[in-house]
Amino acid sequence: xxxxxxGTIADIMKRSAPVVFIGYATMSVTCALMxxxxxxxxxxxxxxxxxxxxxGSMGGGLATAIMSSWFPLEVSGTAxxxxxxxxxxGCVSPYIFGAILDATDSFTMGWTxxxxxxxxxxMLMIPxxxxxx
Numbered sequence: 329x330x331x332x333x334x335g336t337i338a339d340i341m342k343r344s345a346p347v348v349f350i351g352y353a354t355m356s357v358t359c360a361l362m363x364x365x366x367x368x369x370x371x372x373x374x375x376x377x378x379x380x381x382x383x384g385s386m387g388g389g390l391a392t393a394i395m396s397s398w399f400p401l402e403v404s405g406t407a408x409x410x411x412x413x414x415x416x417x418g419c420v421s422p423y424i425f426g427a428i429l430d431a432t433d434s435f436t437m438g439w440t441x442x443x444x445x446x447x448x449x450x451m452l453m454i455p456x457x458x459x460x461x
Contacts, residue, residue, distance in 0.1 A: 330385030351386030360443025363436035
């Protein structure tokens with residue numbers, strides 16, 4: 329549903345990059361706030377996870393499409409790899425979360441640090457978006 333929503337919004341706006349940024353930034357902030365939200369109970373947590381899923385997938389397809397138009401073929405693989413790292417995709421985030429959990433014995437710290445890292449990496453998208461306007 330998130331990819332459909334992101335594609336629809338991008339088509340209406342005639343621009344993909346802001347939609348990708350909003351999706352990833354929202355996902356990042358949601359991750360960072362997860363420990364606080366969990367303390368309110370099960371329904372706020374489930375609702376937050378649904379929002380996380382919606383926004384987290386909103387920019388996925390768009391970001392892949394942007395790679396081919398923003399970067400030359402010679403570096404498109406590197407750009408796609410950086411995108412995967414910036415979104416803390418399924419290849420990277422479990423290891424980071426596990427290392428934080430082992431070091432701190434705290435799920436709260438795992439969610440918070442993962443969210444903060446993702447926020448910082450998402451902010452690196454701003455200069456690219458401005459350069460492509």
